[in-house]
Amino acid sequence: MSGSPPVLGSVFPDFEVDTTKGPIKFHEYIEGSWAILFSHPADYTPVCTTELGTVAKYADQFAERGVKLAALSCDDVESHKGWIKDILASQQxxxxxxxxxxxAxxxxxxxxxxxxxxxxxxDAAGLPMTARAVFVINPEKKLALSLLYPATTGRNFDEILRVVDSLQLTANQKVATPANWTAGKDCMVVPSISDEEATTRFPKGFNKVDVPSGKGYIRLTPDPRA
Incomplete structure (x- = not known):
């Protein structure tokens, strides 16, 4: 029977596991950092091989954002180590x-x-496969974002980088990010602060979007980090 996914804003479960880099205690491993845990159905599977290779290619970009990475697959460490050779070779x-x-x-x-x-x-034994889960965890060890893909659909790690940028920005600024936002583009002033507070908080200013209702709830401001 499946358990329940962690709830947004809750402390992410701690656990002790064997990995390809030795035993880790998850909370110790991610201490003080943002972190991403992403799962895979099994070793030696084609879509997973492309994903693990892609994450390796993006590792520097995640490191620039202070994000620690860990993958999970439903096989043992020795199987993982053999699979890594295929990942490195096939993904160049x-x-x-x-x-x-x-x-493991x-x-x-x-x-x-x-x-x-x-x-x-x-799987071949008739057991449910592991879905492609993505858990983004903040420095307080709380779940900041979760994505759950079916086993048949590979993940877009450009999108995961994008949401990390949004999560890190909005964790420290009174802004939200609109659809298709990327770092450096305009953000939205959150509804919970007044125009007066926004004027003080955002020295670059903000613009209200005219809408038929006349309600000035769409307020755009430049990315505070740009």
């Missing part, structure tokens, strides 16, 4: 290892605990 990545650990979850304990099973996709 230099070196002899990935720049982040892959967690061969008994599916974590997959069940974190509610990451996809009942529609079964």
């Amino acid at each position: 990545i230099e070196g002899d290892d990935l720049p982040y650990p892959i967690i 979850d061969n008994n599916r304990e974590l997959a069940v605990k974190l509610g990451m099973l996809d009942p529609a996709e079964k």
Whole structure:
């Protein structure tokens, strides 16, 4: 039976696991950092191979944002280490290892605990496969964002970088980010602050969008970090 996914704003569960880089205690591993945990149905699967390779190529961009990375797949460490060789070769990545650990979850304990099973996709033994989950965790160890893809659909890591930029910006500024926002574009002043406070808080100013209702609730301001 599947467990329940962590709730936004709740402390992300701690756990001790074996990984390709040795044993880790998850809370110790992510201490003081933003973090991303992303899961995979199994080793030696084609879509996962492209994803793990993509994350390796993006590792520097995540590091620039202070994000620690960890993957999870429902096989043991020795299987992971063999698979890494295929990932590096097929995705044309230099070196002899990935720049982040892959967690061993061969008994599916974590997959069940974190509610990451996809009942529609079964493995050769007829067991539900692990869905492609993405958990973004903030420096307070609280879940800031979760995404759950079916096993058949690969993730867009450009989008994950984008949401990290948004989460980090909005964690410290009284702004929200509109649809398709990317770093450096205009943000939206949150409804909870008055025009007077916004004038003080945002020295670059803000503009109200005219709408038929006449309500000035859409207030745009330049990205405070730009």
